[in-house]
Amino acid sequence: NAGVTQTPKFQVLKTGQSMTLQCAQDMNHNSMYWYRQDPGMGLRLIYYSASEGTTDKGEVPNGYNVSRLNKREFSLRLESAAPSQTSVYFCASRTGYEQYFGPGTRLTVT
């Protein structure tokens, strides 16, 4: 039981490049989330998926897209990366009221 896994762990992009962050959970949770964490800003919700087949915007969705591929997987795509998207990205899934977080992806955009 791996919990929530994220790939890659680290990534460096040049401005304008695109990439997809992958997230998978093996706990059969319905709800999944993408957050970004910046110093002094806490965790800010980018997008979430309450169940397979649905996605909704969070607090900071601009510049991102998501896909809930199936119940296990929820990916985050940056179509044209910008330096402002340099951050640590966390995926999470939820059962009941507790959220389980993945180990994070540290993304740098130069």
Add this chain to the structure above:
Amino acid sequence: GQQVMQIPQYQHVQEGEDFTTYCNSSTTLSNIQWYKQRPGGHPVFLIQLVKSGEVKKQKRLTFQFGEAKKNSSLHITATQTTDVGTYFCAAIIQGAQKLVFGQGTRLTINP
């Protein structure tokens, strides 16, 4: 949108001293959660408080939810080096589908 303010942003203590972080909202919260994030790690759920005036304890950690359900606190008695990390409060909104997090309090400890 709903905001949760957390103070202080940083706290440095000597090992053995107590530590408290506070979480405040301008609106009444249905419940509040607390998470801990070790340096370089990911947030880990600690507890959820639901009832007005609720107090819960986990070993040296004491969690309180205010009578008006607009504030909460986490108090650590006699800190240890294992307590180092950032502590976040988070409020559940929109039918428990989303969490809004406070900015976090980063605790460092001098051994």
